[in-house]
Amino acid sequence: MAKRSAPEVNAGSMADIAFLLLIFFLVTTTIETDSGLNRKLPPMEDVVDPPIIKQRNIFTVVVNKNNDLLVEEKPMQISELRAAAVAFLDNGGGKGEDACNFCQGARDASSSDNPDKAVISLKNDRETDYKVYIAVQNELVAAYNELRNREFARLNPNVGLSYVDADRKYSDPRTSPSEKEALKPKLDAVKALFPQKLSEAEPSKTN
Amino acid sequence: MSKFKKKKGGDLPAISTASLPDIVFMLLFFFMVATVMRDSTLMVVNTLPAADQVQKLDKKDRVMYIYAGKPSDRYQEKYGTQPKIQLNDKFATVQDVGAFVLAERASKRQELQNVLTTALKVDGETNMGLISDIKQELRKVNALKINYTTRNGDYTQNLR
Numbered sequence: 001m002a003k004r005s006a007p008e009v010n011a012g013s014m015a016d017i018a019f020l021l022l023i024f025f026l027v028t029t030t031i032e033t034d035s036g037l038n039r040k041l042p043p044m045e046d047v048v049d050p051p052i053i054k055q056r057n058i059f060t061v062v063v064n065k066n067n068d069l070l071v072e073e074k075p076m077q078i079s080e081l082r083a084a085a086v087a088f089l090d091n092g093g094g095k096g097e098d099a100c101n102f103c104q105g106a107r108d109a110s111s112s113d114n115p116d117k118a119v120i121s122l123k124n125d126r127e128t129d130y131k132v133y134i135a136v137q138n139e140l141v142a143a144y145n146e147l148r149n150r151e152f153a154r155l156n157p158n159v160g161l162s163y164v165d166a167d168r169k170y171s172d173p174r175t176s177p178s179e180k181e182a183l184k185p186k187l188d189a190v191k192a193l194f195p196q197k198l199s200e201a202e203p204s205k206t207n
Numbered sequence: 208m209s210k211f212k213k214k215k216g217g218d219l220p221a222i223s224t225a226s227l228p229d230i231v232f233m234l235l236f237f238f239m240v241a242t243v244m245r246d247s248t249l250m251v252v253n254t255l256p257a258a259d260q261v262q263k264l265d266k267k268d269r270v271m272y273i274y275a276g277k278p279s280d281r282y283q284e285k286y287g288t289q290p291k292i293q294l295n296d297k298f299a300t301v302q303d304v305g306a307f308v309l310a311e312r313a314s315k316r317q318e319l320q321n322v323l324t325t326a327l328k329v330d331g332e333t334n335m336g337l338i339s340d341i342k343q344e345l346r347k348v349n350a351l352k353i354n355y356t357t358r359n360g361d362y363t364q365n366l367r
Contacts, residue, residue, distance in 0.1 A: 015228045029238055029242045036355045
């Protein structure tokens with residue numbers, strides 16, 4: 001007797017079905033960008049007695065409506081901003097209790113006392129382009145990160161991570177809690193040395 | 208008649224396409240896994256500026272998004288070309304930002320309400336005036352953690 005076998009299902013159209021689904025997902029996919037510059041806004045309540053900050057401890061950055069940069073009353077290119085901000089933050093010109101023992105800057109008496117006192121003030125015009133503003137913010141954050149990397153490497157010579165890498169690892173949800181515990185004091189120590197004091201003034205009006 | 212027919216030469220055998228579905232399925236699964244469904248359709252031009260000192264955004268349930276930029280081409284006839292704010296699925300004015308943030312905050316779980324971040328997805332060509340207004344509104348409702356969402360890239364791309 002002839003052996004009867006089940007007829008084979010024709011799978012030729014499977015590829016078509018799969019292609020259809022594939023094209024649907026290709027079209028609907030948007031690779032989301034989910035990274036950016038984190039900032040903290042100042043709270044709204046008015047400070048009754050604003051602390052007096054010495055002029056030499058303020059690093060003023062102004063971006064005007066033509067997207068030109070004015071740093072400490074002098075025009076500057078964005079490419080020079082990072083180095084200028086590093087020089088200002090790392091200056092360490094303070095004497096006595098304001099002295100900065102880890103700064104490697106020029107110790108210029110007319111620039112900042114120490115990184116804890118140094119404030120960067122960023123002011124923009126209402127007609128400044130957002131992308132230029134972001135470029136300036138990026139360079140200022142880069143200056144802080146550069147100094148924090150240096151101090152992190154000095155304080156933790158055998159961790160083998162830079163500050164930025166360590167911070168990324170710390171905020172990564174996949175890092176285990178014990179590793180986070182170990183990283184936190186190290187990060188906090190560096191943050192205390194170079195606190196990010198970046199003040200954003202309300203913009204000036206053109207007219 | 209000869210029993211052994213001479214094989215016909217020259218004809219190439221057909222390439223087997225049996226593994227084609229497997230390949231396509233592989234691609235399909237990749238895209239299925241990588242896909243994030245957008246929860247609101249973009250109605251504004253949204254070319255983000257580039258920055259390289261970026262930090263990762265928090266988990267998705269702790270973030271609320273505010274979009275801003277010029278209305279995209281098909282909305283320009285109706286809404287003009289001035290940069291506008293988009294909240295959820297519709298255009299909004301600066302005054303609506305506060306209410307939006309409060310509504311978003313109320314919709315989240317209790318323990319997340321204090322750790323929310325506002326992600327500003329703003330087109331690079333927008334003037335800072337609009338962004339300052341948004342920031343002012345955010346300060347009023349005490350939503351102080353913000354994130355300027357950017358592309359990953361060198362800052363010099365912004366200056367062209």
